Structures are given as structure tokens and as C-alpha cells.
Amino acid sequence: MRYDAVKGFWIEHSPGARLDYGFDYSKHLDPGDVITASTWAQEGGLTIDGDTFQPTKTMTWVSGAQPGKQYRIRNTITTAQGRVFVRTMLIIGKIL
Secondary structure (H helix, E strand, O other): OEEEOOOEEEEEEOOOOEEEEEEEOOOOOOOOOOEEEEEEEEEOOOEEEEEEEOOOEEEEEEEOOOOOOEEEEEEEEEEOOOOEEEEEEEEEEOOO
16 A cells, blocks of 8 residues: 555555455554444445454455546544544556
8 A cells, every 4th residue: 555645545456356455553542542443435336345453453355446447445443542533545446
């Protein structure tokens, strides 16, 4: 995954691929704070299926990207200390 000031977090996704993507929140959590809930949402028609989380990381499986099309997936977490973080990733369908 890459980061850029305009696109934010982004990655190219090959059509036909089913890949896992996620976020590492460890640098943003206070010592001892952990993720207690994680949800994923998509915009644009991707398939999101099977999400999991660990104390400081989240992950979901993504498929269905079309060449040249852009999609966004959004991860919202809640922590044991009541913090809520929302991160968005841009997924660009790779042109083969």
C-alpha cells in the first residue's frame, strides 16, 4: 500500500484477484489500548468478504475490481478506551 497527499492510502488491484488489505493502528493507540470492533464498507461495487482484527491491526478480503476503475473501502474501528478511528483506502483496478 502506498500513501500520497492527494490519493491518501492507495493500491492497485488486478482484476480477478482476491486479496487481503488492512490497517495497522499500533502507532496511534495509547499503550494498553486495543481494537474491540472493526467494520468495513465499500463504495463503487467491490466485494468485501471476511474481515478480522487483532489488538492493533485490521484486515478484510477484497475482490471484483475492474480495470481502470477506482473504488474506496473504509475501515472504522472502536477501541477499549472508546476512541473511534476511520481510515479510507483507494483501490485502483489495474489495467492489464
